[in-house]
Amino acid sequence: MTASGTATRKRDLIDRVAACNTWVVGRFASTVEFYAQYREPYLPEFFRAVAERLGLDGHEALLDVGCGPGLLAIGFAPFVKQCTGLDPEPGMIEAAKEAAAQAQAQVAFQLGRIEDFATSESFDIITIGRALHWLDRPVALAVLEKIVSAKGWVLICRPTSVETPNTPWVKPYQKLCHSWSEDPERKRYRVNTDEWFAGSRFRAVEQILVTATRHVTIDDLVGRAFSRSTTSRAFMGDRQAEFAAEIRKVLEPFAHHGQLEEEIVANAAVFGFAASTPESIAAGAA
Numbered sequence: 001m002t003a004s005g006t007a008t009r010k011r012d013l014i015d016r017v018a019a020c021n022t023w024v025v026g027r028f029a030s031t032v033e034f035y036a037q038y039r040e041p042y043l044p045e046f047f048r049a050v051a052e053r054l055g056l057d058g059h060e061a062l063l064d065v066g067c068g069p070g071l072l073a074i075g076f077a078p079f080v081k082q083c084t085g086l087d088p089e090p091g092m093i094e095a096a097k098e099a100a101a102q103a104q105a106q107v108a109f110q111l112g113r114i115e116d117f118a119t120s121e122s123f124d125i126i127t128i129g130r131a132l133h134w135l136d137r138p139v140a141l142a143v144l145e146k147i148v149s150a151k152g153w154v155l156i157c158r159p160t161s162v163e164t165p166n167t168p169w170v171k172p173y174q175k176l177c178h179s180w181s182e183d184p185e186r187k188r189y190r191v192n193t194d195e196w197f198a199g200s201r202f203r204a205v206e207q208i209l210v211t212a213t214r215h216v217t218i219d220d221l222v223g224r225a226f227s228r229s230t231t232s233r234a235f236m237g238d239r240q241a242e243f244a245a246e247i248r249k250v251l252e253p254f255a256h257h258g259q260l261e262e263e264i265v266a267n268a269a270v271f272g273f274a275a276s277t278p279e280s281i282a283a284g285a286a
């Protein structure tokens with residue numbers, strides 16, 4: 001494709017996103033193959049800590065909204081009775097089904113948006129990971145208010161790669177990725193969860209924060225950049241190789257034997273109908 005063809009395609013995508021205050025199906029289509037493998041993971045420590053803190057006893061029904069390739073649904077499945085993943089992107093649902101089969105996790109996946117989710121069921125836990133900013137807030141809130149059980153919780157989840165003295169590569173890497181993405185909607189990714197739930201029946205209950213470290217390679221971080229809709233292969237077009245080379249140049253000085261240490265802080269912001277903590281609910285005070 002020519003440079004002007006790429007620019008036109010990029011402008012088209014920006015226009016489509018800017019013109020739409022909800023999700024554009026297809027936006028993640030070219031990132032599916034990179035997403036589950038390279039995006040900041042929810043590590044096993046996160047699922048264990050959240051399950052313990054909320055006192056999950058294997059009787060709960062969980063719905064993962066905007067499940068993508070199923071990371072949260074698959075991670076929580078062993079802790080609950082019934083687990084459903086919902087996503088409007090067919091490629092994501094396919095990837096999620098494959099991942100669940102590989103992990104031997106019992107999860108039912110459903111194609112669709114939360115705003116159109118029609119069910120008479122209620123859910124004890126609803127997880128929304130890295131997807132809140134795509135939802136049509138008033139419509140999604142009304143659906144959530146209907147389908148969360150009386151003592152249930154909505155968990156807004158996000159794992160973040162944080163800069164520490166052992167992970168000095170994080171900021172230069174992020175700065176480079178931002179400089180290559182021209183998404184006019186970038187600000188929308190920083191949703192204030194308290195503001196999102198303001199005026200609804202939901203109250204903030206607590207934040208569950210779980211920190212874990214691991215190692216990644218430079219290739220992993222190139223893959224992560226392509227897993228983001230703002231720097232996806234489709235978005236980069238014929239600049240993909242140049243972008244990947246720039247990432248390598250920035251990261252190489254920080255790598256030891258091809259590895260970089262990464263610290264992941266995973267956050268679950270918990271919301272419920274009363275500002276009751278898991279202890280007060282267990283004590284019957286809710």
Ligand SMILES: C[S@@+](CC[C@H](N)C(=O)[O-])C[C@H]1O[C@@H](n2cnc3c(N)ncnc32)[C@H](O)[C@@H]1O
Nearest residue numbers: 023066067068087089092113114129130131134
């Ligand atoms: C960044 S991915 C998050 C995947 C996964 N939850 C995670 O934490 O890794 C965002 C997902 O939200 C989905 N999504 C966008 N709008 C949605 C909507 N209105 N209802 C449900 N899911 C939606 C997209 O298809 C995409 O798979």
